[in-house]
Structures are given as structure tokens and as C-alpha cells.
Amino acid sequence: MLPKHPVRIALMLSLLPLAATPSMAATSPATSQNWPEKAITIVVPTSAGGANDAMARVLAQGLSSRLGKPVIVDNRAGANGAIASEFVARATPDGYTLMFGYIATHGINPALQKLRYNPVTDFEPIGMVAASPTVLVVNPEVPAKTAKELVQLIKAKPDGFSFATAGNGTAPHIAGELFKLSAGLDVIGIPHKGSAPAVMSTISGITQYMFPSLFTAYPQIKGGKLKALGIAGDKRSPILPDVPTLAEQGIPNVSMSQWYAMFAPAKTPKAVVDRLNQEINRVLAEKTVQKLIEDQGAEIETSTPAQLKTLVQKEVTRWKSVVSTAKIKLD
Numbered sequence: 001m002l003p004k005h006p007v008r009i010a011l012m013l014s015l016l017p018l019a020a021t022p023s024m025a026a027t028s029p030a031t032s033q034n035w036p037e038k039a040i041t042i043v044v045p046t047s048a049g050g051a052n053d054a055m056a057r058v059l060a061q062g063l064s065s066r067l068g069k070p071v072i073v074d075n076r077a078g079a080n081g082a083i084a085s086e087f088v089a090r091a092t093p094d095g096y097t098l099m100f101g102y103i104a105t106h107g108i109n110p111a112l113q114k115l116r117y118n119p120v121t122d123f124e125p126i127g128m129v130a131a132s133p134t135v136l137v138v139n140p141e142v143p144a145k146t147a148k149e150l151v152q153l154i155k156a157k158p159d160g161f162s163f164a165t166a167g168n169g170t171a172p173h174i175a176g177e178l179f180k181l182s183a184g185l186d187v188i189g190i191p192h193k194g195s196a197p198a199v200m201s202t203i204s205g206i207t208q209y210m211f212p213s214l215f216t217a218y219p220q221i222k223g224g225k226l227k228a229l230g231i232a233g234d235k236r237s238p239i240l241p242d243v244p245t246l247a248e249q250g251i252p253n254v255s256m257s258q259w260y261a262m263f264a265p266a267k268t269p270k271a272v273v274d275r276l277n278q279e280i281n282r283v284l285a286e287k288t289v290q291k292l293i294e295d296q297g298a299e300i301e302t303s304t305p306a307q308l309k310t311l312v313q314k315e316v317t318r319w320k321s322v323v324s325t326a327k328i329k330l331d
Contacts, residue, residue, distance in 0.1 A: 033271075035095050035269075035271075035275070036067050036068075036069045037069075038069060038096065039069055039070040039071070039072055040063070040067070040069060040070070040071045040072070040096050040097075040098065041071075041073075041074050041096065041097050041098065042056050042059070042060055042071060042072070042073050042074065042100050043074050043084050043087060043097065043098065043099045043100070044056045044073055044075045044076070044084070044100045045076060045081030045082075045084035045085060045099070045100070045101070045102070045105050046075065046077050046081065046166075046194055046195070047075055047193065047194040047196070048075050048196075049194065049196035050166070050194055050196055050216055051132060051195065051213050051215035051216045051258070051260070051296075051298065052100055052102055052260060053073070053075060054215070054296070055100070055129060055130060055215070055260055055293060055298070056073050056100040058289060058292055059100070059129065059262075059283060059284075060072070060073050062283030062286065062289055063279055063280065063283060066279050066282065067279060077193070079113070080104050080105075080109055080112070080113070080167055080168070080169040080170055081101075081102070081104045081105035081109065082105070082109055082113065082115055082116075084099065084105070085099065085101070085105045085106075085109070085115075085117050085119070086115075086116050086117045088123070088263065088264075088265055089117040089118075089122035089123060089265060089266070090117075090265070091265045092265070093124070093264065093265040093266060093267040093268040094268070094269075094272075095264060095268055095269065095276070097264070097265065098262055098263065098264050099123070099262070099264070100129075100261075101119075101260070101261055101262070101263045102258060102259060102260045102261070103171050103258050103315065104170055104171060105119065106123075106263070106312045106315065107119070107315030107316060107318070108169060108170075108171065108174060108323075109169065110316050110319070110320065111316075111320040111322070111323035111324070112169045112323060112328070112329070119312055119316060120313055121266060122266050123263040123266055124264045124265065124266055124267070124268045124273050124305065125261065125263055125305045125306075125308035125309045125312065126261070126262040126263055126264055126273055126276045126277050126280065126308070127261060127262055127276075127277040127280050127281060127302060127303050127304065127305060127308055128259065128260075128261045128301045128303035128307070128308055128311070129260045129261055129262060129284065129300070129302075130215075130259070130260050130284075130293055130298040130299060130300050130301055131257050131258065131259040131260070131298065131299055131301050132213040132214045132215040132216075132258050132259075132260075132297055132299070133213070133214050133231050133232065133233035133237050133256075133257050133258075133297075134171060134172070134211045134212070134214070134231075134233065134256040134257070134258060135212065135213075135214045135217055135221075135228050135230070135231055135232065135237075135240070135243070135297075136150075136179070136210075136211055136229045136230040136231075136246065137202065137209060137211075137212065137217050137220075137226040137227060137228050137229065138150060138202070138208060138209040138229055139203065139204075139205050139207075139208055139209070139226070139227070140224065140225070140226070140227050141205060142208050142227070144229060145229070146230070146244075146249055147229045147230035147246055147249045148249050148250060148251070149229075150209065150229055151183045151185065151251070154183075154185050154187055155184075155185065158186050158187060160208075161187050161208045161209070162187060162188045162189070162190050162208060163176045163187060163188075163189050163190070163208065163209045163210050163211070164189075164192055164198035164199070164201045164202050164206075164207035164210040165189050165190065165191050165192065165198060165210065165211075166191075166192060166194050166198050166212070167191050167192065167193060168191050170195075171213070171258050172195065172198060172210055172211045172212055173189060173191065174256065174319075174322070174323075174328060175211035175232050175254060175256040176189050176210065176211050177189070178253060178256070178326060179211065179232075179246070179251065179254050181253075182246075182251050182253050182254050183251055190206075195212050195213070195216045196216070198210055198212065199212055199216060199217065199226070202226065203220060203225045203226060209229075211256065213258040213298070214231075214237055214239065214297030214298070215258075215293075215296050215297045215298040217297070218296055218297035219296070221240070228240055228243045229243070230243065230244060230245060230246040230248075231243055231244070231245045232245075232254045232255060232256045233245060233255055233256070233257050234247075234255055237297065238299075239294075239295075239297050240297075259301070259311070260298075261303075261308050261311075262276065262280055264276070273305055274305070277304065280302075284300050284302055
């Protein structure tokens, strides 16, 4: 049975064809010629309720319909995604264990912690899924209409502010630290076990601001429970065209686009990887799926396996440089 997750995800899934029911019958080992013969598991490195989980479940539904086999989502949160990443890296490379990786697992982690997996050599990249800009949001009670006004408020009363993160080393944490560095702030970041509880902390006023992905924050922004002050990216978002970037507001070098992609263990047969890439791209081309994802603040992005491999290599190099320059640590 799938774990419980928010109503928003349930509503998203209700618009898609139902997945097949997992079979308990034993199956023989698969080959690249007759794959898939049994259920496929997508390991999500975060808890239920965040952007990773929601998009993975949309993909699982679509892939199940296309492949004719159950596609199960397995949430394995912990260590900023390192636990799930190691699990998938050590899994049998037969196409039945996949990973819904993202910027933390295959970009930021190598810069922050000693890993028992290599994001480049221990995985077969399958393809990109989507990207979502990071957005600066505040509790509606915070009397700031712009990011610059928030900076002024924090400097005037630093003890009255803290920002929520999805955990140490996560994209919201890194964005918050870059914001502090760029704006010259002295403010405490409060780690949470995932984006969903961090958002709720900000909505309730326990923390005053945070940097979630737009995918995670948009329903709360739309509902008036959070106020968006700036996009931490190179351009404005089509879904929030009136919200300027932080750079436009004189706060540079806080660029954090959270990307999401599918991976398999290294040495997974090329034929299986190519088939998965084709089927994922076909699912993402469906109008219903596009609306589900884009209406939540993410932009669908597809790629070849080779293009995703290049992206991961660039991201690992980039974040090692950023973390070193900003002197960001996990503790």
C-alpha cells in the first residue's frame, strides 16, 4: 500500500489512468529483450508531500499505463537523499529499481558530505523530468512587500527572524545561506524533515521565511497562506510573472533552480535505459500530465541520457565551487 500523502497529490493522481495492481506472483529475472516482466519501483529520496514525491507519483501512473506493469513509489528519506541514492546505486541493474533524483542527490551532496555513492559513475542517467525555480516566501504577517524590504526588516530586528529549510544541505538551505551572504544578514536557519513541514512552519509563523521550490510553494501562495517576494533564479516564472527575481531587486548570486530527473543503477542495459527515456518523454508529452505539473509551478524538461549525464557532471562541479566560496557546512 502506498504511504499517505497530501490531498493535492491525490487530486493530481485522480486525473490520470489508474495503475495496475501489483502482483504477488514470482517472476523470473528480466532481460533487456523482455523487460518489463514485473513491477518497477521508483525510489524517491524524500518523504511524501514534497515536489519529488508528487511528480514521481504522476510519472508512476503514466509509466504503469504505458508499460502495462505496476510502478510503485518507495519513499526513502534521510541524509539529504543520500540513503536512497546509496540504496539505488547498489541495486540490481535490471531496470526494476529506479531513482527519482534531483539537485541535492546528484549535485549538492558531493559538495557537503562524504558519500558512499558516486552521482556520476554509480548511475545510468535516464532523462530529465522537470525544473522548478526556488522562490523566497514569507509568512503573510511579515510586513514586507519585496525582498529588499525583508532584508531591511531583518537587519533592524535580527532576533525576530529565522528561516525554514527542508533539512541541512537541501536546496532551500543552500538558497537561504546564499541569501544571507548576498544581503549581509545574520539569521538562523531552522532545519525540518522535508519541504512540507518547513512550509507549514512558515505558514504558522514559527519561522518567518524560506526558499522552497515553486512547485512546493505555489498552492500556498495561490491560497494566500504564503507571500512570494522574489524568484531565486535567472528569470521570472511564467506562473508568477509579477514577482521579480532577487537579482532584479539588487540581491545577486542567489540562483537555485531545482531540477528533477530519473536514474537507474550503473550497468543497467542500454536498451532498458533507452526504453525508459522514450516512455518517460511520452508521458511528459501528455497534455494532462503537462497541466498537472506546470499548473503547480514546475516546467517540464526532457533530455537524452547523455544530456542528463552532462548536466550532473556540471552540477557537481558547480556546487562544490559554490559551497566552498560561501563556506556552507552541514552543521
